[in-house]
Amino acid sequence: MQIGCCWFDINQSTLSNQSNDTSWKMAKVEFAVLELLVRFRDQVLSKEQLLQQIPQEHRTQAKLQEAIERLRFFLGEESAQLLEAIDDQGFILHTRMKSSVKRTISGPLxxxxxxxxxxxxxxxxxxxxxxxxxxxxxxxxxxxxxxxxxxxxxxxxxxxxxxxxxxxxxxxxxxxxxxxxxxxxxxxxxxxxxxxxxxxxxxxxxxxxxxxxxxxxxxxxxxxxxxxxxxxxxxxxxxxxxxxx
Incomplete structure (x- = not known):
């Protein structure tokens, strides 16, 4: 499944960055988080929902935040925008890059x-x-x-x-x-x-x-x-x- 510049292979538990030709054999925590986000793409998932997906021995807020940061780092600066935090309560994985939409607004907005x-x-x-x-x-x-x-x-x-x-x-x-x-x-x-x-x-x-x-x-x-x-x-x-x- 395509996520920005990366290809997510669920069967192989790998995330491949096609822009720099690197591949990541994902750990259980990162894979569990990304797999759930992909399954409910374009939907807001609460932190509690994501925590329930993580193996019990790693089920902490710190591990979840660490997994999100690692996913964003591997996705790269541009594709990382697809993984958005919603008011510090949950996350959403977008299908399309929001920056590709034509805008008439300049500056911080x-x-x-x-x-x-x-x-x-x-x-x-x-x-x-x-x-x-x-x-x-x-x-x-x-x-x-x-x-x-x-x-x-x-x-x-x-x-x-x-x-x-x-x-x-x-x-x-x-x-x-x-x-x-x-x-x-x-x-x-x-x-x-x-x-x-x-x-x-x-x-x-x-x-x-x-x-x-x-x-x-x-x-x-x-x-x-x-x-x-x-x-x-x-x-x-x-x-x-x-x-x-």
Whole structure:
């Protein structure tokens, strides 16, 4: 299977770089990681999924990161861009080089992938909303639909933020499910929750805001799913992410 300038032979457990005519007989860890990424190409895989693929005696975050770095090193500077980290939570192996797409953007954004660009736009929208709420409280500006969630610890404002390229219906489905989970929390730790959906409905970006002793606190949380399901968003995940207590 072709991966940029390299050929991955699954049967022989080898990765051959055709640009410098070198071949690598892969160790078990690197082979296991690449084999799973190839099997689910163009899909985001969480670190937990990749760790489960690694032999048990090597199943550590350090070994996984080391394997990713070795794979990128052998792929070379250009082809290594195909193996992308997603917000320090998972990885995706792209089929095509993003740099081959014609761009009209120059500067630092020119090397940005489509996924990262979409996520950046979503986060900028969230930031604009937050700036309005910080510095212009007298204005009744509602760039997104506000929902009041009644919880046992008080009222929480929830804002679903639409992202260009993502179906509106998917955000509505996510909102209904997310609100149900928030309502079930014993205690919600934040006053305002902004949620957007990116990366082909697989990455959820959440911005949290609250007032503590006259100061505004903001926190960013991301959730990754290997598919479009949102079942991982439960009470355990909400508490681990610091959204609920």
């Amino acid at each position: 020119a090397s940005m992938t489509k996924q990262k660009y979409g996520l950046l736009i979503a986060q900028l929208v969230l930031l604009i909303i937050l700036i309005h709420s910080f510095f212009d409280p007298s204005e009744s500006i509602k760039p997104v639909n506000e929902h009041q969630i009644v919880t046992s610890s008080g009222i929480v404002s929830y804002y679903p933020v639409s992202n260009s390229g993502e179906p509106a219906g998917e955000l509505e489905n996510l909102s209904r499910f997310f609100v149900q989970q928030i309502e079930a929390c014993e205690r919600v730790l934040w006053d305002d929750i902004f949620v957007s959906l990116t990366h082909n409905q697989r990455v959820i970006s959440i911005v949290l805001k609250r007032e503590v002793k006259g100061k505004t606190e903001v926190k960013n949380v991301k959730g990754i799913s290997p598919d479009t399901s949102k079942g991982y968003i439960d009470q355990t995940w909400l508490k681990r992410s610091g959204i609920c207590g």
